[in-house]
Amino acid sequence: xxxxxxxxxxxxxxxxxxxxxxxxxxxxxxxxxxxxxxxxxxxxxxxxxxxxxxxxxxxxxxxxxxxxxxxxxxxxxxxxxxxxxxxxxxxxxxxxxxxxxxxxxxxxxxxxxxxxxxxxxxxxxxxxxxxxxxxxxxxxxxxxxxxxxxxxxxxxxxxxxxxxxxxxxxxxxxxxxxxxxxxxxxxxxxxxxxxxxxxxxxxxxxxxxxxxxxxxxxxxxxxxxxxxxxxxxxxxxxxxxxxxxxxxxxxxxxxxxxxxxxxxxxxxxxxxxxxxxxxxxxxxxxxxxxxxxxxxxxxxxxxxxxxxxxxxxxxxxxxxxxxxxxxxxxxxxxxxxxxxxxxxxxxxxxxxxxxxxxxxxxxxxxxxxxxxxxxxxxxxx
Amino acid sequence: xxxxxxxxxxxxxxxxxxxxxxxxxxxxxxxxxxxxxxxxxxxxxxxxxxxxxxxxxxxxxxxxxxxxxxxxxxxxxxxxxxxxxxxxxxxxxxxxxxxxxxxxxxxxxxxxxxxxxxxxxxxxxxxxxxxxxxxxxxxxxxxxxxxxxxxxxxxxxxxxxxxxxxxxxxxxxxxxxxxxxxxxxxxxxxxxxxxxxxxxxxxxxxxxxxxxxxxxxxxxxxxxxxxxxxxxxxxxxxxxxxxxxxxxxxxxxxxxxxxxxxxxxxxxxxxxxxxxxxxxxxxxxxxxxxxx
Numbered sequence: 167x168x169x170x171x172x173x174x175x176x177x178x179x180x181x182x183x184x185x186x187x188x189x190x191x192x193x194x195x196x197x198x199x200x201x202x203x204x205x206x207x208x209x210x211x212x213x214x215x216x217x218x219x220x221x222x223x224x225x226x227x228x229x230x231x232x233x234x235x236x237x238x239x240x241x242x243x244x245x246x247x248x249x250x251x252x253x254x255x256x257x258x259x260x261x262x263x264x265x266x267x268x269x270x271x272x273x274x275x276x277x278x279x280x281x282x283x284x285x286x287x288x289x290x291x292x293x294x295x296x297x298x299x300x301x302x303x304x305x306x307x308x309x310x311x312x313x314x315x316x317x318x319x320x321x322x323x324x325x326x327x328x329x330x331x332x333x334x335x336x337x338x339x340x341x342x343x344x345x346x347x348x349x350x351x352x353x354x355x356x357x358x359x360x361x362x363x364x365x366x367x368x369x370x371x372x373x374x375x376x377x378x379x380x381x382x383x384x385x386x387x388x389x390x391x392x393x394x395x396x397x398x399x400x401x402x403x404x405x406x407x408x409x410x411x412x413x414x415x416x417x418x419x420x421x422x423x424x425x426x427x428x429x430x431x432x433x434x435x436x437x438x439x440x441x442x443x444x445x446x447x448x449x450x451x452x453x454x455x456x457x458x459x460x461x462x463x464x465x466x467x468x469x470x471x472x473x474x475x476x477x478x479x480x481x482x483x484x485x486x487x488x489x490x491x492x493x494x495x496x497x498x499x500x501x502x503x504x505x506x507x508x509x510x511x512x513x514x515x516x517x518x519x520x521x522x523x524x525x526x527x528x529x530x531x532x533x534x535x536x537x538x539x540x541x542x543x544x545x546x547x
Numbered sequence: 548x549x550x551x552x553x554x555x556x557x558x559x560x561x562x563x564x565x566x567x568x569x570x571x572x573x574x575x576x577x578x579x580x581x582x583x584x585x586x587x588x589x590x591x592x593x594x595x596x597x598x599x600x601x602x603x604x605x606x607x608x609x610x611x612x613x614x615x616x617x618x619x620x621x622x623x624x625x626x627x628x629x630x631x632x633x634x635x636x637x638x639x640x641x642x643x644x645x646x647x648x649x650x651x652x653x654x655x656x657x658x659x660x661x662x663x664x665x666x667x668x669x670x671x672x673x674x675x676x677x678x679x680x681x682x683x684x685x686x687x688x689x690x691x692x693x694x695x696x697x698x699x700x701x702x703x704x705x706x707x708x709x710x711x712x713x714x715x716x717x718x719x720x721x722x723x724x725x726x727x728x729x730x731x732x733x734x735x736x737x738x739x740x741x742x743x744x745x746x747x748x749x750x751x752x753x754x755x756x757x758x759x760x761x762x763x764x765x766x767x768x769x770x771x772x773x774x775x776x777x778x779x780x781x782x783x784x785x786x787x788x789x790x791x792x793x794x795x796x797x798x799x800x801x802x803x804x805x806x807x808x809x810x811x812x813x814x815x816x817x818x819x820x821x822x823x824x825x826x827x828x829x830x831x832x833x834x835x836x837x838x839x
Contacts, residue, residue, distance in 0.1 A: 506650030
């Protein structure tokens with residue numbers, strides 16, 4: 167799961183050559199980027215499917231939650247890390263996707279519309295609505311810089327409970343909505359573990375997101391994202407529409423958050439404002455920073471981290487056999503304090519995050535492997 | 548009409564707190580070009596200290612002093628230990644470090660004091676006095692209004708009438724030149740953070756009794772509102788922060804009073820977006836050369 171395509175940077179082709187338009191020499195020597203990413207996605211997908219076959223129901227749900235979060239963190243890291251737009255409102259965007267999926271699923275169920283396609287259709291609706299929300303925020307965001315954008319998106323994140331209570335008729339306030347749970351298709355057998363099926367759906371969504379984003383990041387648009395982040399004037403001089411790039415980055419990121427939120431809602435077949443508090447948006451940011459800003463592989467670390475943050479506290483207090491009062495205080499807070507500290511340390515000392523560390527490690531290993539044969543064959547050169 | 552007057556007074560009292568809090572944000576913005584996203588969490592931490600002292604000694608005033616002193620210390624500590632090293636990485640890094648600080652402070656407060664709301668008694672009566680048949684301000688509101696405005700006046704005197712204030716302004720305005728002229732810019736920055744955190748601590752002590760009580764998340768929405776107030780007035784303008792705070796307090800009071808309390812966050816967002824899109828520099832921004 168942790169192998170993602172973005173990290174295999176094609177450093178072999180000279181930068182000058184790659185700038186020349188249409189020259190076949192500028193092609194990546196390892197063939198089509200799409201095919202390479204597809205191969206990695208198929209490999210990672212097969213691996214996870216094989217693993218889920220061995221897991222207990224609860225562990226499969228954990229895998230599914232990682233996949234759901236991965237959709238969000240991948241889109242978020244592209245926006246914050248590659249485009250430099252700090253969004254603190256992705257929790258609210260997740261909620262948008264989740265509520266849209268819940269409402270669509272409810273509506274379809276009431277009209278007795280059933281079929282395999284209802285879930286993809288609802289998820290697609292969730293993505294579309296959230297992308298639209300992202301467009302609205304993004305249009306404002308393109309005019310805002312740094313702390314202003316962070317402040318506005320923070321205000322967006324505080325909206326979720328308010329909106330669900332104002333429009334109680336639609337969103338059912340604090341209670342939230344519930345819709346029929348997904349069941350595995352009959353073709354898989356009567357005794358197929360439902361959690362495994364959920365994990366597979368979430369996996370499909372995560373792989374699709376990662377594949378699309380990996381290609382997007384490698385494309386012309388991906389490069390203009392980075393240019394706009396680093397130097398807006400230079401980008402404008404190079405003919406890149408700065409505002410449009412920023413808005414589009416926000417829309418793409420929001421769409422990913424909508425898909426992730428929809429899948430997240432599907433796992434429990436419920437949505438409630440309590441699931442999307444202000445903290446969630448901060449946690450998402452924390453996850454991508456610790457994972458490694460701007461790196462899709464770092465987004466995978468981040469997604470794992472988010473699930474760990476949800477599940478560690480229970481484990482910890484269970485095994486340490488603390489008094490009830492102390493356990494209740496440590497519950498959630500201990501892991502959060504540790505991760506918060508790690509976030510600060512990462513930001514101050516190791517901006518590459520976990521994935522930066524992994525990259526440095528593999529580079530060193532590769533160097534060691536390469537150096538050995540090189541010294542032996544040095545006379546031939 | 549009675550309701551209107553009541554909401555007006557109520558909004559002014561709330562606005563005074565927002566003004567003090569926004570002023571804390573503006574202080575740091577002017578000194579270091581950072582919006583301190585940890586301001587709310589820091590204020591809550593100092594309020595916990597304050598109320599710990601209140602319950603230990605029984606004196607609200609000792610608690611208030613303890614909160615303000617711990618604010619001074621916390622602000623200086625945050626600048627010396629964290630922000631000084633986050634600065635070179637750009638404003639994005641500083642915001643992220645501040646958010647990390649929010650998570651740590653809230654988690655540590657939860658670990659020490661638990662996750663439930665703790666009662667935070669007000670030092671004065673919170674029932675509104677009736678003047679000429681209209682329910683107006685409560686004694687506590689008067690205290691809040693007075694305290695906040697006093698702080699604003701004190702800060703104005705500090706910055707415009709004292710040598711240290713002059714040095715602080717110089718260090719923020721032209722760090723290189725000030726350094727050449729013998730101003731310790733780093734120390735002024737630390738002092739700025741300490742002052743801002745102390746003002747934030749005071750605002751925290753003032754606002755906590757009006758809400759549900761003491762909780763690690765008690766200032767989350769207050770921070771967003773204060774940020775809005777600072778943006779409305781212009782992040783660069785202390786006068787703007789005060790006017791913005793009172794204005795936002797009034798607007799939110801009317802919105803909550805006439806449309807219901809759930810609409811507050813929505814109103815905050817609309818207000819924030821409207822100001823940023825129409826007049827990004829805030830109401831009190833000076834005309835400035837356009838950057839490409």
